[in-house]
Amino acid sequence: MPEDTAEEPTPLLEARDLKKTFRVPRSASGSTRLHALGGVDITVRRGETLGLVGESGCGKSTLARVLLMLERPDSGTVRFDGVDPFALRGKELPAWRRRVQMVFQDPFASLNPRLTAEELISEPWLSHRDVVPRRERAKRVAELLEMVGLRAGDAGRYPQEFSGGQRQRIGIARALALNPDLIVCDEPVSALDLSVQAQVLNLLTELQAELGVAYLFISHDLSVVRHVADRVAVMYLGRVVESGTAEEVFTAPRHPYTASLLSAAPSLEVTREQDRRQRIVLSGEVPSPVDPPAGCRFHPRCWKAEAVCGEVVPEVEPAPGGGHHAAACHLPLEVVTAAKADS
């Protein structure tokens, strides 16, 4: 892959050509495999935020699960700090697990209602005993609570005594308890109200500046991703169709799917009725990953598609000017068509 050569030391996380299928009941066309990941490349650098964008069913959660080693890929490689976690055995495995943690989407379902905040935050130390010495644990819990904007005195309270935003803060403190290098945030603010969402996004930004932790930030909300991400990868039906810096991807998308996604997202700008018509409204919905279209998986919905798109799978190629802005499209957009200055 053309990405990263001399200037970059080993990235924190590097996945190459990840493929993952699941067995499903036979579909109308006779297929029995759901193609969740169809050859995904992804790189997360130390201390950065990689935004992962895509609609439901595009494979972003499967990718997260593979990177967390909750699923084994059918093929492809994962390198975390140069090491393949799937090859680890014995004591090395928990040592690796400690370095990758997760923040879940639903703070109402992801916290055990019968544990107090203190028990929830210190629970990871039951498996990873040497991270914090036993006698310092209460003090560390208090520190973590304050770090995420709660009070040390909240340690004895149960999840249902907290609001949604506060529960998400507990979830974040719990993820931080093992001092990870990478936190996978799967839709961390989509269950929260707007005013609370902003508080949690601010917290994640502050923690990154303070601790240098990297985030893989999965979200369907483009404005949120634009706000937090250094780089962005856009997925469609199990493939990364475009990646680059957030600035590049959001202001000058090269893949028609990215352009339509940006154009479909409502913006705060109050537009007049006739201006609203200029938006790219895609026809149809995302096809099933059980029977993905041949060639470019986006071609049945793409307004630029030509014969080649239905036959040949487009390679991920960088923009002509060089750099890391890559797209998998036979007919990439050259001019800025969907750049929108939000609000």
Place this chain on the structure above:
Amino acid sequence: MNAVLNKPGGGTAATVAMEVRGLSVEVRAADGPVPVVREVSFSASSGQTLALLGESGCGKSMTAQAVTGLLDPVAEVVGGEVLLDGQDVLRLGSRERRRLAGPGLAVVFQDAMTALNPVYTVGSQLAEPFRIHQRLSRRAAREKAVELMERVGIPEPRARAKSYPHQFSGGLRQRLLIAMAVALEPSVLIADEPTTALDVTVQAQIMELLAELRRETRMALVLITHDLAVVAEQADQVAVMYAGSIVESGPIAEVFGAPRHPYTRGLLDSVPAGHARGTRLRSIEGTPPRPAAIPSGCAFRTRCPMARERCATDPPPLTTTGPGRASACHYWKELADA
């Protein structure tokens, strides 16, 4: 009321299709009734979109349920009226009310899966309004249903009419619900978070469909949502709700362009779009109050950066601040002048 129409789509003076006056709803709880909707008034005009905007628990869905007569049995309308064609819908008996459901007032819900009956084909469900209200024959009603499916963009409508709800994707199911709601060309359509469960490219299609239908049939659309961007794009008028009350209302461009309530200001500042990466979002402190523990005076004062002593004692009424605009803040002038 809707004197200022600066939208090209607005055209001629709009006629009020539905007027809600002083609507209050309480929920019965163990320690006495809890007010969840407090003195809410708004009017929806033909051919226009009114957005009821607010965060979860602000009472926007309760308002919709009260207006449509679909309140949960633990909740009860304790005051106000809903005028549709000059009659107060809240005073109607259940039989008259059902007669209105469809041609007068229709509703689209968020969850298209639970709103459709899983054991009947979609064709027979879509034919139902024609069978009941227009007393059409089975065959004629079925024909109408197929037309309707075609109108809302369901591919191969004749064949798909024989399918069951689970055989449709989320976006198509939402189209079916919309088809059912507009079947009898209602004068008012209430859409409660119609796109929240959908992906963004499908959301765009559904909002487009609703806007088309609104223009075609001149129905008044009441759009209930928490999404500021959807409101900015779709609404002609907006009413912002907080803790059961409307705190600000007016034409969308004016309210979002120059809000006159600190809550509206705070919501707009919380939207990440447009802020440079990594900059702090100016969020609103704290969380919305629970309906059982709404602060005295102004309900927003505990989170308000402008709150003063007076706010704790005097509840600010929703007062006119300009043509078509209203705000429930003692100090709205400071925001307007800023």
